[in-house]
Amino acid sequence: MTAADIIAICSNTDRYNFHGHTQYCDGHADMEDFVTAAIAGGTRHYGFTPHSPIPFPSPCNMSQEAVTDYMSEIGRLREKYGDHISLYAGMEIDYLDGTWGPACDCIQSLPLDFRIGSVHFIPADDGFVDVDGRFDSFKVKMEKYFSNDIEAVVKLFFSQSIRMVEAGGFDIIGHFDKIGHNASHFRPGIESEEWYKSEANRLVDCIIDNGCIVELNTKAYHQHNHRLFPSERLLRRVISGGAEVIVNSDAHDPRLIEAGRPEAFELLKMLYAS
DSSP states (O other), rough: OOOOHHHHHHHHOOOOOBBBOOTTTTSSHHHHHHHHHHHHHOOOEEEEOOOOOOOOOTTTTTTHHHHHHHHHHHHHHHHHHTTTTTEEEEEEEEBBTTTTTTTHHHHHTTTOSSSEEOEEEEEEEEEEEEOOHHHHHHHHHHHHHHTOOOOOOOHHHHHHHHHHHHOOOSEEEOOOHHHHHHHHSSSOOOOOOSHHHHHHHHHHHHHHHHEEEEEEEEETTTTTTOOOOOOOHHHHHHTTTTTEEEOOBBBBBGGGTTOOOOOOOOHHHHHHOO
C-alpha cells in the first residue's frame, strides 16, 4: 500500500478511517470490537494504528513483543470480516530523534500497510517527556522538566515535528499541532501569538514541501469544545498549499470511531469551496 493508494481510497469514499488504536497499546477494547463497531457504522476501510514500540517503558505504547501478536490478529480479522470491510495494518510511530522514528530500520522492516508519524515526546535533560495527554499531567511536567517555559516546549514540539517530516518514512502526519491544546490551557491565547503562528507555519510549509498526507484528527471534537487537529487556521494553510487531507478519528474506544468526523467533513467542504 502506498500513500497514493490511501489518497485514492479517501478520494472515492468518506467511509474510511486510518487512525485507530488497539488493546496492544492504550486502546480501550479488543481489535475485534473496533472492527464490528466500524462495520455497524458503515465503515468500508479501517486502518489500525497502535502506538509503536519505543526504546523505554511507556504505558501508551505497545511492546516490541506485542508486534507479532498484532500482525497475527490483523490476519485473523481479515479472514473473518474481509467480506464486510477492508482492514489495514498500520502503526502510529513516535519520532524521538535521529535514532528512533518512522524512518528507522526496525520500523521500516515491519510488514505494515501504512505508517503515521507523530510527535508525543520532546527531549528534556534526563530523557524524553510525553507532552500529550491530560492537562493536569502536562502542567506537572511543565514545572518538573521545563521550568514552566511554555514557549520552549512549543518550539521543541514543532522542531521535533520538522525533523520527523524531513527524515520521512511515513505516509500520514498525525495531529501535527496537538501541542496547541495543552499549551492553550497553560497560557490562554497562545495560539494567536505571532511567534506561535510562525513556528506552526514553518511546520506546515515543511509538510507541504515534503508531500505528507495530513490527517484532520477529530478525537477531541466532542470532548474539548469542537477542537480539531490541525486548527482551522492551519488547515486553511495546508489546503492552500495543496497538501492532501484525510479525516481520522484516532479512536481509542469503539464507540468513538465516528466521533467528530461528519463535522470535519463539513468543514473541509466549506474550506475547499471558499
